[in-house]
Amino acid sequence: MKRDCIFCRIASKELPAKIVYEDDRIVAFDDIRPQAPVHTLIIPRDHFASLNEVPAGRMDLLQHILSKIPAIAAAKEVKAGGYRVVLNTGPDSGQDVFHLHFHLFGGRKMHWPPG
Numbered sequence: 829m830k831r832d833c834i835f836c837r838i839a840s841k842e843l844p845a846k847i848v849y850e851d852d853r854i855v856a857f858d859d860i861r862p863q864a865p866v867h868t869l870i871i872p873r874d875h876f877a878s879l880n881e882v883p884a885g886r887m888d889l890l891q892h893i894l895s896k897i898p899a900i901a902a903a904k905e906v907k908a909g910g911y912r913v914v915l916n917t918g919p920d921s922g923q924d925v926f927h928l929h930f931h932l933f934g935g936r937k938m939h940w941p942p943g
């Protein structure tokens with residue numbers, strides 16, 4: 829737990845969030861500024877600033893997150909219609925919260941290429 833990290837504080841329930849799914853390793857909650865009708869963030873409970881900081885021995889956590897996304901998409905009713913998963917990493921990506929998080933977008937047609 830990193831005390832000054834908003835996503836660590838959401839994971840520990842110190843800050844409120846609309847939680848969609850949680851287990852012992854990860855938490856999924858709705859984005860506060862949604863960019864699509866469905867915009868949910870999925871984070872590990874453990875703090876890693878970005879994908880670049882995940883040690884090789886902890887990469888199973890990413891597999892765990894990805895394995896749960898279809899069920900989270902189903903809970904948000906976008907599994908059949910389709911959805912997009914985004915993992916911003918570092919300055920050029922636009923990452924601005926430095927606690928690893930996947931974005932799940934759905935509920936509208938996505939544009940390609942992304943901006």
Ligand code: AMP
Binds near residue numbers: 834922923924926
């Ligand atoms: P990124 O630009 O990839 O770092 O995305 C960070 C995301 O976190 C943005 O989409 C924000 O809207 C979202 N966000 C920031 N603070 C909160 C919060 N307290 N609860 C939910 N989502 C948040």
Ligand code: ZN
Binds near residue numbers: 830833835874927
């Ligand atoms: Zn954190």
